[in-house]
Amino acid sequence: MSSIRPRSAAAYWLAVPAGLWMLAAVVLPTLLILWVSLWGGQSVSPDNPITFDNYARFLSNGSYRALMLDTLAQAAMIMGITGVLGYCIAYFLTVKVTSPAWRTALFLAFVIPFWTSTLIRAIAFVPFLGVNGLLNQALLAAGLIEQPIQAFLYSRLGVSMAQVSLYTLLASGPVVYMLNSIPPALREAAMTLKASPFTVFRRIILPLTLPGIVIGQVLVFLNVLADFITVTTVGGNKLAFLGNLILLFYEGSQIRATAVVSVLLMAVMLAGVAVALRIVDIRKVGG
Amino acid sequence: MAAPAALPQLDLELRDIRKRYGGFTAVDGVSLQVPKGQFVCLLGPSGCGKTTTLRCVAGLEEPDSGDILIGGREVTADPPWQRDIAMMFQDFALFPHMSVAKQVGFGLEMQKKPRAEITRRVAEVLGAFEIAHLADRRPSQLSGGQKQRVALARAMITEPRILLLDEPIGALDYSLRETVMLELKALQKRSGISFIWVTHDQNEAFSLGDQVVVMNHARIEQQGRPEEVLSRPRTAFVAGFIQGNNILRGQAQGARDGLLDIRTEDGSFAVPLNGRAVPAAGSPVSFSVRAERLQEAAADELPNRISLRCTLVEYFGAYRRHVLETRSGATIKWDQFGALPQSVFAGELVTFGWKAEDGVLHA
Known part of the structure; x- marks a missing residue:
């Protein structure tokens, strides 16, 4: 069997197809969006001068600034909830459930809903959260409420519930992986060194699963920022985040504004990933 | 107090x-x-x-x-x-x-x-x-x-x-x-x-x-x-688990002067009871003899004798191990310590013996 050495001519040639694809599908479109966002002048034309006016105009608008902050606040909230919930689920599945059969069954029950597309899952929340929806009927049947709760659907509460449900797996999966990679003897060694279970968790388990937490948080962060489907279907027209704004400008043929918001959204996402990479070295995960 | x-x-x-x-x-x-x-x-x-x-x-x-x-x-x-x-x-x-x-x-x-x-x-x-x-x-x-x-x-x-x-x-x-x-x-x-x-x-x-x-x-x-x-391995398991023990199995025959007579397919042997109760006649018993306790020379004067055929001789530096076979096909090992010249060769028929006190009766 022959092997290809890194940095050899053959290695570079093998990287060409993937490189071309990335160039055509990612780099060029991104540069195009960046370019469009910098177009000046009155009419939409490639001959327009380059300017930062579009950004200045967008950022000077108070309601747009508020919407950006609101998007980040929503992401932060969903990250917090899915982070705690996802960690608890991961810890329960890998540490507390000792029977392999039960673990597999519970894990499948947790994962299988995520095999459907995001769009379908988002739409599925409408009959679940609606006035005559499953949740209201269940609460009515249980005698916990007397009137159906309107606020579940077409509200921020509904969107948040849907997003928590949609993205918990993303927060949980990397933690499951990291927990599984911790040898049980480490926990036991700490216990024989007089560490109580809480201390074992704080000093051994939590630091060793930190990369999983951070990766999960990055995934949730990126998905919440990019999510306009859930916001549209579950939030109705009452709610908008940056992703919806892009769609709104695009549908209104405001191509430069669309590009500006897209670039800002990308910048926020990249900043988030950069922060995460400062906390953990993702390349070391699994090593 | x-x-x-x-x-x-x-x-x-x-x-x-x-x-x-x-x-x-x-x-x-x-x-x-x-x-x-x-x-x-x-x-x-x-x-x-x-x-x-x-x-x-x-x-x-x-x-x-x-x-x-x-x-x-x-x-x-x-x-x-x-x-x-x-x-x-x-x-x-x-x-x-x-x-x-x-x-x-x-x-x-x-x-x-x-x-x-x-x-x-x-x-x-x-x-x-x-x-x-x-x-x-x-x-x-x-x-x-x-x-x-x-x-x-x-x-x-x-x-x-x-x-x-x-x-x-x-x-x-x-x-x-x-x-x-x-x-x-x-x-x-x-x-x-x-x-x-x-x-x-x-x-x-x-x-x-x-x-x-x-x-x-x-x-x-x-x-x-x-x-x-x-x-003094107490059981046949211990004797077998520890290297260098030969284990023989047979039936108890009766005791005399603190020695139990054990009949095996390869002859009868006297093994010290060491304070143990005499097992019922005919009951299955086992005993062991350490590989270095076997004696080739003067075997005729020893109470326990066994005829063997040497199948393999291995030299380990500190000792020389001889793998021998009884007539019934059981394996017996003899370890010779000290840098002595080889005296038993593969294929040879030999008679070995051991002192009664070198036998260890198992529980």
């Missing part, structure tokens, strides 16, 4: 420990007494229950029944962090995210010692274990021997009453093992801490242990000083 002051204090006492996992019995009525500062080796094949016994002492497993006393205090239901023990794990179980110094200080940190004291003690211990130069390294940057030292330092710094060691040198290169064994033995004597050492390697057990406990099928087969276990 009428307390029996003469009673020696035990570091560890196990009273009839039992542990089952579903249908599998891991530990079946193990009792053990470890006097202060003893080196005890739990020896046995894999799955014999030695590790489960050790984990029960550590508190990592709770026995279904029985009592565990550490330093005279009943701890059976206590969690590991409330027991006066430390443990060394087979693959060392070093914390991958902590430096060597942090790792070694972990136990003291858990005891809420002042920071200055921790720093001082860690420096002392790292020095004593000759790993001071590794203080800032992570476990991934250590060799196997270095990891072993760090794991030992991490366990010893807490000065426990008992150190539990689960195959502590099994993960080391063969060339390192002997050195490490000698160091650990010296360390144990110096520190006065009781070591409970689990191993499947009889060389480790017999060269290290003040007491050797041989286990099989979840039970203790024999416990005693290494010389005792080596020279």
Whole structure:
């Protein structure tokens, strides 16, 4: 069997197809969006001068600034909830459930809903959260409420519930992986060194699963920022985040504004990933 | 006070420990007494229950029944962090995210010692274990021997009453093992801490242990000083597990002058009863003779004689091993120590004998 050495001519040639694809599908479109966002002048034309006016105009608008902050606040909230919930689920599945059969069954029950597309899952929340929806009927049947709760659907509460449900797996999966990679003897060694279970968790388990937490948080962060489907279907027209704004400008043929918001959204996402990479070295995960 | 002051204090006492996992019995009525500062080796094949016994002492497993006393205090239901023990794990179980110094200080940190004291003690211990130069390294940057030292330092710094060691040198290169064994033995004597050492390697057990406990099928087969276990294996299992024993099986015939007559397919042999009750005539019994106890010369004057055919001769440096076959096809080994010229060759028919007192009757 022959092997290809890194940095050899053959290695570079093998990287060409993937490189071309990335160039055509990612780099060029991104540069195009960046370019469009910098177009000046009155009419939409490639001959327009380059300017930062579009950004200045967008950022000077108070309601747009508020919407950006609101998007980040929503992401932060969903990250917090899915982070705690996802960690608890991961810890329960890998540490507390000792029977392999039960673990597999519970894990499948947790994962299988995520095999459907995001769009379908988002739409599925409408009959679940609606006035005559499953949740209201269940609460009515249980005698916990007397009137159906309107606020579940077409509200921020509904969107948040849907997003928590949609993205918990993303927060949980990397933690499951990291927990599984911790040898049980480490926990036991700490216990024989007089560490109580809480201390074992704080000093051994939590630091060793930190990369999983951070990766999960990055995934949730990126998905919440990019999510306009859930916001549209579950939030109705009452709610908008940056992703919806892009769609709104695009549908209104405001191509430069669309590009500006897209670039800002990308910048926020990249900043988030950069922060995460400062906390953990993702390349070391699994090593 | 009428307390029996003469009673020696035990570091560890196990009273009839039992542990089952579903249908599998891991530990079946193990009792053990470890006097202060003893080196005890739990020896046995894999799955014999030695590790489960050790984990029960550590508190990592709770026995279904029985009592565990550490330093005279009943701890059976206590969690590991409330027991006066430390443990060394087979693959060392070093914390991958902590430096060597942090790792070694972990136990003291858990005891809420002042920071200055921790720093001082860690420096002392790292020095004593000759790993001071590794203080800032992570476990991934250590060799196997270095990891072993760090794991030992991490366990010893807490000065426990008992150190539990689960195959502590099994993960080391063969060339390192002997050195490490000698160091650990010296360390144990110096520190006065009781070591409970689990191993499947009889060389480790017999060269290290003040007491050797041989286990099989979840039970203790024999416990005693290494010389005792080596020279007087109590059961056929122990005799077979320890290298260099020849085991013969037959029927009890009757006793005379403290010697039991045993009839086998290869002849009748006289074996000392050693205070044991005379087995019923015809009942199946087994006994063993150590390979170096067989005598070729003057076989005619010995009470026990057996005709053999030599099938193989191997030279091991310290001794020469002869593999022989009885007429019924059983294998007998004869070890010749000392640099003597070879006297028995493969293919040869020979008669060997042994003194009556060299036979060991099994329970």
